[in-house]
Amino acid sequence: MANTTQLLTNLHAATMVSSDTAYGMIKDAAIALKDGKIHWIGPRADLPAAYQDYDVTSLNGRLVTPALIDCHTHIVHGGDRAVEFEMRLNGASYEEVARAGGGIVSTVSATRAASESELLTDALRRVDVLIAEGVTTIEIKSGYGLDVDTELRMLRVARAIGKHRPIRVLTSFLGAHATPAEYKDRDDAYIDDICIPALRAAHAEGLVDAVDGFCEGIAFSPTQIARVFDVAKDLGLPVKLHAEQLSNLGGAKLAAHYGALSADHIEYLDEDGVKALADAGTVAVILPGAFYTLRETQSPPIAALRKHNVPMALATDINPGSSPLNSLLLTMNMGCTLFRMTPEESLRGVTQNAARALGLTDVGTIAAGQRAELAVWDVKHPAELAYRIGFNPLYTRIFGALA
Ligand code: DI6
Ligand code: FE
Numbered sequence: 001m002a003n004t005t006q007l008l009t010n011l012h013a014a015t016m017v018s019s020d021t022a023y024g025m026i027k028d029a030a031i032a033l034k035d036g037k038i039h040w041i042g043p044r045a046d047l048p049a050a051y052q053d054y055d056v057t058s059l060n061g062r063l064v065t066p067a068l069i070d071c072h073t074h075i076v077h078g079g080d081r082a083v084e085f086e087m088r089l090n091g092a093s094y095e096e097v098a099r100a101g102g103g104i105v106s107t108v109s110a111t112r113a114a115s116e117s118e119l120l121t122d123a124l125r126r127v128d129v130l131i132a133e134g135v136t137t138i139e140i141k142s143g144y145g146l147d148v149d150t151e152l153r154m155l156r157v158a159r160a161i162g163k164h165r166p167i168r169v170l171t172s173f174l175g176a177h178a179t180p181a182e183y184k185d186r187d188d189a190y191i192d193d194i195c196i197p198a199l200r201a202a203h204a205e206g207l208v209d210a211v212d213g214f215c216e217g218i219a220f221s222p223t224q225i226a227r228v229f230d231v232a233k234d235l236g237l238p239v240k241l242h243a244e245q246l247s248n249l250g251g252a253k254l255a256a257h258y259g260a261l262s263a264d265h266i267e268y269l270d271e272d273g274v275k276a277l278a279d280a281g282t283v284a285v286i287l288p289g290a291f292y293t294l295r296e297t298q299s300p301p302i303a304a305l306r307k308h309n310v311p312m313a314l315a316t317d318i319n320p321g322s323s324p325l326n327s328l329l330l331t332m333n334m335g336c337t338l339f340r341m342t343p344e345e346s347l348r349g350v351t352q353n354a355a356r357a358l359g360l361t362d363v364g365t366i367a368a369g370q371r372a373e374l375a376v377w378d379v380k381h382p383a384e385l386a387y388r389i390g391f392n393p394l395y396t397r398i399f400g401a402l403a
Contacts, residue, residue, distance in 0.1 A: 079110025
């Protein structure tokens, strides 16, 4: 990538830079890339002479957007839960499956049994599908180990993905995802004996970019999550939270209190909670895949989030239980069709606001100084990205430079 100077012309750019123009659109734009960064973006007519000797590629009128970002995944996991999918279709609820010892804990057994290389091979197959959709940044959580060794193994696999593929990986420690069978009815002991020591050990190995938790009746209480967040704060790590997915325990407020990067799911969030997110600058991460898979009926409060200017991101939540959804493009469609987000909100949700949900400022928009991470699409209008169902119009993905 060193010494690469490329000039992309004959394109339309949905920059997603906040402006008065929808999508921050620049028609007939040019984009100059140098050494893995965007050096210049603007109308082709305004291109400074300095860029004229760059290596020129015409994109034949295609649309260019920031590369996509999946800011919430559990893409590293062992096994699958097709049988539980079948159970639910035979009438069992998600809670019933969980309380019967299925659910998250069954994936825990499969993940503990899997070697690092098995976990990596399986995850890479799923990652490749996202890459083919123009994704260049992905967040990956632990949380299916629930013992020190396996939590660390998951995070090492997550880091390895960034070495095996041209993609940037951010990790989240999710030890507070569920209580493993050996700690049944001893949630507090699990937090003290396993979760917190695992977090410290993972952090010491440089494996943790953020700390997550699952705040829910079938998982951990706000008080228990707060104890994990206190350790995160001690270690200087940002936090985020699975909050208000199945009920309202005040998780989003707790997250906001800790200045969380994001509060995720939030189907049951009330307006007070929305205001708390707005005040804290916390991003609302909308996860339609879980809503769809669990056939939930309570939609996240999109109108209230809009009203209070809470940035909304969209993510796949790829996991074997509640969201076996391996497409960010389909996620965008679901955000629009299920939750009435606009196509522009959906694109912002997988670019600018997804970056923000990860605490990143160098990706998510097309602007000078940003990393050269772009997606080039065979579409006429950006709304088409969210509009088609099960169709991938990616022409090419730029990760540092045009290949
Ligand atoms: N919320 C979810 O939807 C997933 N985890 C979480 O905290 C469910 C994960 C699973 O069922 O395996
Ligand atoms: Fe999740």
